[in-house]
Amino acid sequence: MENDSAALDRHTIRALFHQGRYDEAVALAIPLAQIDQLAPHPFSALLDDAVAQDRRLEYLMLLDRIGQAAAQDCRLLDLRAIILQQIGRLDEAESTVRRALVARPHHLPSINLLVSILTQAGRFEEAEAILRAQYRTLPDDPATIANLAVIMTAQNKFAEALQLYREAIAHAPTHAQIRLNHSIALLKAGYYTQGWAEHEWRLDLPGHTSLPRETALPNLTPDLDLADRHVLLTQEEGLGDTLMYLRYVPLLAERGARVTIWGAETLADMMRRVSGVERVQVGGDTPDYDYHCPFISLPRAFAATSTPFGVDVPYLTVDPAKRATWARRMQDDRLLRVGVVWAGAPRPTNPDAFMLDQRRSMPLSALAPLFRSRSATFYSLQKGPATEQLDITLPEYRRVVDWSDSLNTMDDTAALIANLDVVISVDTSVVHLAGALGKRVILMDRVNPCWRWLHDRTDSPWYPDLTIVRQSMPWQWSDVVQRVAALLRKERRK
Known part of the structure; x- marks a missing residue:
């Protein structure tokens, strides 16, 4: 167990990294790493900072420097492999994590990291073989089952992928990431109605809408009256999603909805010209609304209507x-x-x-x-x-x-x-x-x-x-x- 002094040293190492005082950070981390070799390495706390500040190469330099004093520390090898994968040095990433697996052949995080590297490289069959062996060992582990389903989806083997997702969901029915990955497999296979409904699980993950679920736009039915109702459409992920789903705005207006878009400035002028848009707001406080809907939820709302793909192109115009x-x-x-x-x-x-x-x-x-x-x-x-x-x-x-x-x-x-x-x-x-x-x-x-x-x-x-x-x-x-x-x-x- 670490004492209070060791915990303080970890905070100090992080501060030194932020200040670019790398020699001091390495000197402090070397003895600290030996206190409890089952605990996360002192440099593991710097990973998120290195990514958030786009300082991966500096972080890699630190890992290499401290690795000279602990070449076989599997914790350092895994951290190094993560960074190498992220910067696209996939062969080095693979060889590095395989070195860690020689010392810890059954270490699940290292196994999953190797699978991730192989997947990034497009070596799906090799990743599948590793996950199948893991599946035989852990047949009831929802993460292992879902990871195998991801690999099967990548290979367009949808029947098996969807069956695996059903198994994973049976073990973890409220696991939002598994449910979202399931939706992607459904959509990629062309099962749109079920896929759009399942895709709503993304809203349980960070970074999506924070507006209340009870006022979300429901699925559109003949009984749903939108006349003079304020419908707020919100930017959620990339610009491509907004551009793709603006096709539903004219159909909302045909139902009598008064459509406000709360979106990105770079699209504002174009969105104002879309038929049925009453108002476009960039930034500021949440506009008034009766229903709100992230753009990516519009296909779900229209899935059971006669226009599940929205209006025909072109639905955008130019200045x-x-x-x-x-x-x-x-x-x-x-x-x-x-x-x-x-x-x-x-x-x-x-x-x-x-x-x-x-x-x-x-x-x-x-x-x-x-x-x-x-x-x-x-x-x-x-x-x-x-x-x-x-x-x-x-x-x-x-x-x-x-x-x-x-x-x-x-x-x-x-x-x-x-x-x-x-x-x-x-x-x-x-x-x-x-x-x-x-x-x-x-x-x-x-x-x-x-x-x-x-x-x-x-x-x-x-x-x-x-x-x-x-x-x-x-x-x-x-x-x-x-x-x-x-x-x-x-x-x-x-």
């Missing part, structure tokens, strides 16, 4: 003046006009989102074969850190027009898209923006995609003019780009 401005800038371009997005928002302070973005994004260099086309002009729709890749001097990049400094909001991006013939993008909000505008879209998608793109289709029930080109191997984009290039050769000016 005429902005559209005309872009048209003037592009008036001399007689080639096929192609918008491109090659990376999503990295969100490094959110580990799950950070690692997902590594799987869905590609380096700009992967698109170089596209840029060799002499029949197209490419317009960058990219925002964020990935725009810096355009500064690399490659001959192919000279065919990419970069006006991203003028794309201050999604409304600006929409007006530019309106002047293009086709948009080519990885799985980002721009796919939803272009699709909602009724624009031709080619989605370059990853292995084990988001549920909304289903699993065995090259088209989408959400956006009729969208074509999905999916990886045949995890992390490999070359064949995707080749297939996109072939599609592009068939495109014509609109």
